[in-house]
Amino acid sequence: MTPLPPAFFNRDPVRVARKVLGATLVRVLPGGEVLSGRVVEVEAYDCPRDPACAAGRFHAARTMDMAIPPGHWLFWTAHSHPLLQVSCREEGIAASMLIRALEPLTGIGSMLTHRPVTRGRDLTNGPAKLVYALGLNPAEIAGTRVDSPGLHLLPPAAPLPDDAVTVTARIGIQAGKNLPWRFLVNGNPWVSPAVPSMDLLAGG
């Protein structure tokens, strides 16, 4: 299967996030071992229209890190933890898609070596947890193409139907928290444990 090319990400990150849900993230270690997981939770950050990016004194310069050409890996640091993202839209516009959780498929033994946990689902059910489990080095990965041999995304075998996807507000932010830009696979035990306000879902 052909990895998703950078051109796929040259559009609205909300649409990108919806389509990437169900894709397979593949990490090939230097020794050739393959670690992979199904993407079961994603969020979109679209700074031109997103208060979560524009608000606050902390974001002005940092968000510009996202303004690289589309389809490149980048890392956002929050609470000293690295979060894996893919740049979206054309160069010069700060927009990205955040991978929040994976369902491990292959190389679980190596993931446990990178990130020993006592409860299985804690291995990759958080945006920084999956970075640790895959043994990713931000300094090495950041700025590389999303279809790089060492780390790439394989598209879902078939698009996920709407009734298999839950759309909610994003987690852990204040500004822009009412935007329904978080997508997760219905009933999947590997999604992150935090539950956002469901207010915006009350009306459907």
Add this chain to the structure above:
DNA sequence: GTCTCGATTGGCT
């Protein structure tokens, strides 16, 4: 230089 905040995590109750 110092203070404050945060797209998280993990330990404790």
Add this chain to the structure above:
DNA sequence: GCCAATCGAGACA
């Protein structure tokens, strides 16, 4: 479920 740890980044003196 609650809350402390943690440290990079930006504002301000």
